[in-house]
Amino acid sequence: MTDLPHADLATLLAQPYDGDGGAITPPIVQTSLFAFADYQAFEDRMAGRSDDPIYTRVQNPTVAAFETMMARAEGADAGVGFASGMAAISSTLLAFLKPGDKVACVEHVYPDAYRLFERLLRPFGIEISYHAPSAFEDDPDLLKGVRIAYLESPSSLVFQPLNLAKVANHARRHGALTVIDNSWATPVFQRPAESGIDIVLHSASKYISGHSDTVAGIVTGSSDHIGQIRDLTLPLLGAKLAPFEAFLLLRGLRTLDVRMRRHQETANLFVDRLAKLPQVTRIHSPGPNSVPGLTGRSGLLSFELAPSVDIVRFADGLEHFRLGVSWGGFESLVLPAQVTLRQAGEQNAPQRFGVSDRLVRLSLGLESADDLWADFMQALTKSTG
Numbered sequence: 001m002t003d004l005p006h007a008d009l010a011t012l013l014a015q016p017y018d019g020d021g022g023a024i025t026p027p028i029v030q031t032s033l034f035a036f037a038d039y040q041a042f043e044d045r046m047a048g049r050s051d052d053p054i055y056t057r058v059q060n061p062t063v064a065a066f067e068t069m070m071a072r073a074e075g076a077d078a079g080v081g082f083a084s085g086m087a088a089i090s091s092t093l094l095a096f097l098k099p100g101d102k103v104a105c106v107e108h109v110y111p112d113a114y115r116l117f118e119r120l121l122r123p124f125g126i127e128i129s130y131h132a133p134s135a136f137e138d139d140p141d142l143l144k145g146v147r148i149a150y151l152e153s154p155s156s157l158v159f160q161p162l163n164l165a166k167v168a169n170h171a172r173r174h175g176a177l178t179v180i181d182n183s184w185a186t187p188v189f190q191r192p193a194e195s196g197i198d199i200v201l202h203s204a205s206k207y208i209s210g211h212s213d214t215v216a217g218i219v220t221g222s223s224d225h226i227g228q229i230r231d232l233t234l235p236l237l238g239a240k241l242a243p244f245e246a247f248l249l250l251r252g253l254r255t256l257d258v259r260m261r262r263h264q265e266t267a268n269l270f271v272d273r274l275a276k277l278p279q280v281t282r283i284h285s286p287g288p289n290s291v292p293g294l295t296g297r298s299g300l301l302s303f304e305l306a307p308s309v310d311i312v313r314f315a316d317g318l319e320h321f322r323l324g325v326s327w328g329g330f331e332s333l334v335l336p337a338q339v340t341l342r343q344a345g346e347q348n349a350p351q352r353f354g355v356s357d358r359l360v361r362l363s364l365g366l367e368s369a370d371d372l373w374a375d376f377m378q379a380l381t382k383s384t385g
Ligand SMILES: *Cc1c(COP(=O)(O)O)cnc(C)c1O
Pocket: 084, 085, 086, 087, 110, 112, 152, 156, 181, 183, 184, 202, 203, 204, 205, 206, 215, 216, 217, 326
C-alpha cells in the first residue's frame, strides 16, 4: 500500500496483526534459526526459489511485522529493521558508498552521524561536505557529482527544516540518492517519500518506540534500495533488530498518532508562552507548513536563554524534566547544549556547527502541559539573576 492518504495513518497503525487463531498482536518468535521440512525445501531456499526465513540475523517474522508496518506508514515498498538508529544509518550509507564517492550532508546533523562521517567514512576515502538548508534548496548544482545527499529535517539541536521536494528534484537531476532521518517528525507529521526522497530512516528509539525502553532503527524505501541493504550490510555488518524489540516497537506504533498529537499540543503551548518571555532570546521549533510537507510540530524543541539566566541552576531547578540524552519518550527531558559542547572525544558536531552555549533543548513528554509549564516557570524564576 504505497498510496495511503495521510489522514488514514491512524487507521493503519491500529490495524490488528491477524495471526494464527485470531491473535491481534504478533508472537515474539524467539528463535535463531528456522529448520526445513526436507532437503528440497532447504535447497530451494538457499537457491533463492523460496523466501522462508533461514536465520534471524536476516529474517524473523516479528521483525518483519514491524518492518512492514513502518514501510506502509512511510508510504514505501519495503523496510528493514536495525539494532539502533546508528546501525540503520551506517548500514544504509555503507550499502551505497564506495571509496571516492561524495556525500553532501546537511549541517547540524545528529552528532553521532557526524562522527560516522568524520571518523569512519572519511578515512575510507569518502568525501563529505556540509551545507545549510538554503544551499540544498537554492543551489541547483550543489549535488553535481554527489552519490548521497544525507538529510535531516528538521536538523538536530537547532531544528532547521528543509524543503524536501526541492532537494529531491535537484538530486534526481544529478542522480544523487537522497536519504533522510525522519525521527523528529515521524510519518505522522512528515512523509518524505511523498516529496520524492528515496530512503527514509529513523532512530526508532525515539518517538516510534515512545516508551524509552528500546534502542532500535528502521530504514524504508523502494524494494530495490531496501533489497540492496538486506543483501549487503544487514547480513554482513549484522546489526539486526531483535524480535522482542520489534514487538515493543509495534506496540509503540499503535499509539504513535495520539502521542504525537499530545506532544504537539504541549509544544504549541510552550512556543506561544516562550515567545513572551524576556529571558528567551530565540526559539527553535519549526511549526506546521514552515516547509511544504511538514504538517505538525513534535515535542522536541530548543530555545536560547539571555545571559541573566544561570543555565545550571535552571536545569537543576526543574522537577518534572529529567536531565539526559535521547528524547521522544513519555517523560520530559532537558538537555543544556553546553553539556554537549563539552562532550569529551574527537569530532564534536555542536562545536563544528556553532551551536550556542545558551541553547537549551527540551523533550516535552506526555505529562500535563500545565504542570510542565508551571515547573518551567518556577525553575526559570529561581535561576534569573
Ligand atoms: C538518537 C538519534 C539517532 C541515533 O539513534 P540510536 O537509536 O540512538 O542509535 C539518529 N538520529 C537522530 C536525529 C537521533 O536523535
